[in-house]
Amino acid sequence: MTLFLVVKRCNKYRATISKISFAYLELYHFLLVDLQVGSSKRSEMSNPLFVIVSIILVASPSCLGCLCTVNPYTTPREELYCDAYYAIKGMVVEKKGPTNHMIEYTVVVDNVFKGHKFMALGDVITFKTPSSSTHCGVTTIEEGVKYLFMGPPPIPGFGYGLTICQWIEKFTKLSVEEKDGLRGEYNRFCPGA
Incomplete structure (x- = not known):
């Protein structure tokens, strides 16, 4: 009891x-x-x-529950950008699941801000996330909406993962400063840039 x-x-x-x-x-x-x-x-x-x-x-x-080492809401945007493996604007065209406690989002790349060697305009990418925010899952992404996706490299045998610890946001909600940062301003803060 x-x-x-x-x-x-x-x-x-x-x-x-x-x-x-x-x-x-x-x-x-x-x-x-x-x-x-x-x-x-x-x-x-x-x-x-x-x-x-x-x-x-x-x-x-x-x-x-979910414990993030980096909080995407309080960490400076340029730091999130510099630490990311990729940064893209993409249209969510399909949401599958939950299946086996996972949700899959199919995204068509609309713009690549970082990670040009790995992704290109028009690429179709599948992101996987736990089906519960308690386990860091991103459950609120909507089909037919463009988002900023930023995160780590793909996991071999799994693919690209999404967690609430990453900067994922509706593109229309980004400020002018954030959009300018993605288009090149954030690069000046990155080591070796």
Whole structure:
């Protein structure tokens, strides 16, 4: 019954649980590595209760959900651009799924801002994403709408992935400054450009 209540309240307290989890890991690392505690203390820290609490706080996706290393809403746009493998404007022509907990978006490339070696105008690309935003899936993309897609290289055997951790936005919602950045202004911020 207690576990049920913990899981039921995970969404309400997700941010707090996440902070506690990372603080807990930092403390564990500090005690084991930084202080080089002796073997008697290490055996206390490896008891079953300590291990169970570690697993619940750190590894439970139902509590922590999607954790992005880069937040596309707060990270400067030029940094997102420079870190991206590709940046394209594309029309979503088909949405399939969810099938096997995945959604597939078929996109026709309308413009390539970055990644000309890998994509060209008119190419048809399939993007795959988890069917739940809890697992970083992009579920709100609409057919017949042009979007900015930016992200990492394709995964061998899987293809191009999409997550909510990437800069994906309706092209009509971009500001004039963002559109100018994509057309070349962001390049000056990239190392080696």
